[in-house]
Amino acid sequence: MGREFVELFDHWAESYDETVAGKDLEYQEVFMNYEQILHKVADLVHGNVVEFGTGTGNLTQMLLEKGCSVVGVEPSAAMRKIASKKMPHLTILDGDFLSFQLNGPIDAFVSTYAFHHLENSEKANAISKYSTLLTTGGKVVFADTVFRSKDEKEIFIQEAKNKHYLSLAQDLETEYYTTIPILESMFHSNGFSAEFKQLNRYVWLIDAEKL
Template identity: 65%
Template sequence: MGREFVELFEGWADSYDESVTGHDLEYKEVFLNYEMILQEVANLVEGSIVEFGVGTGNLTLKLLENEGTTVTGFEPSPTMRVKAQEKLPGTTILNGDFIDFEMNGGIDAFVSTYAFHHLTDQEKAIAVNKYSELLEEGGKVVFADTVFETSERKQETIEKAKKNHFLSLAADLETEYYTTIPVLTDLFQQNGFTIQFKQLNPFVWLIDATKKA
């Protein structure tokens, strides 16, 4: 359920906000247009929102700019939860993840940025099935994450990173569970969603899924 990566975020919490501004050359393209990516997600949802992988609360801040929107956040890293709560003193941020969370319905959308790849494809399927059961017709899942058009494109990106001596990026792409657009398309459609994709930078795609009747 992605919990194997919590230790990474425990160590990253203090420098995360600096990383997303492009100071790390290896990840500069990954975080290119970071603020725009967060805004793209926020523009597509309103109402009662559940956010996964809150991190330091950057997406949450943009979500709360939408009038009438409330956010319940789930973040498995204790240190990240502390950082987020400092920015968002009136927002509920709980220990949880994409699968391990408790909500009683009344959800308009699930959102996340830069986190869904912490789940294997099998775990992604479990998560999306759960969202389908909790959402009413028209409910949304809006994620932005590193996704590849094909497995071959993923491998090409890994080889390019190695060639550029971006060894941390290459190791990340090989270790975590980055998936492909065809896999996500099948997964969401099988659970009663229509789905659209929009590329936002060389790595990140917007995943916009809507629950059908």
């Protein structure tokens, strides 16, 4: 359920904003156009929004600035602490993509750089759950590293190894990065339309609407 990565994020919390700003050479391409990626997600939603993996609150701030009512869901205590300092009046729950509490109707579920923490079976369960919670027109808008195929994923792993980006290579091998056809099938089978748009070499925008 992604909880196996919580310790990693507790350790990463203090330097997370530096990493997404491109100061970690290995992950520069992963986080290229980071601010624009967050804006793309924020621009597609409105109303009552649940954000999974709030991290240090960068997307959250954009959602609040555009007038959304936001409930943050973040399993890392260290990340929650940093986000709470930035936004002391925001509700940030200890939860994850499958375990969270809601009070009232939801217009959208959003997330950036986090859905890959779920195995494919868990991703399918999560999407099924969102389908039951959203009314017609409700949205799931995620931005995450996704690959066109398993072969493409292997190419990226080998490329990272060739560059001696060993942390990135290990990340790509051990986390649960999936492919567009698999995600597309999950959304369609749960009553969503889904569009995929590439935002950098690694990250795709997933824009799914409940039919």
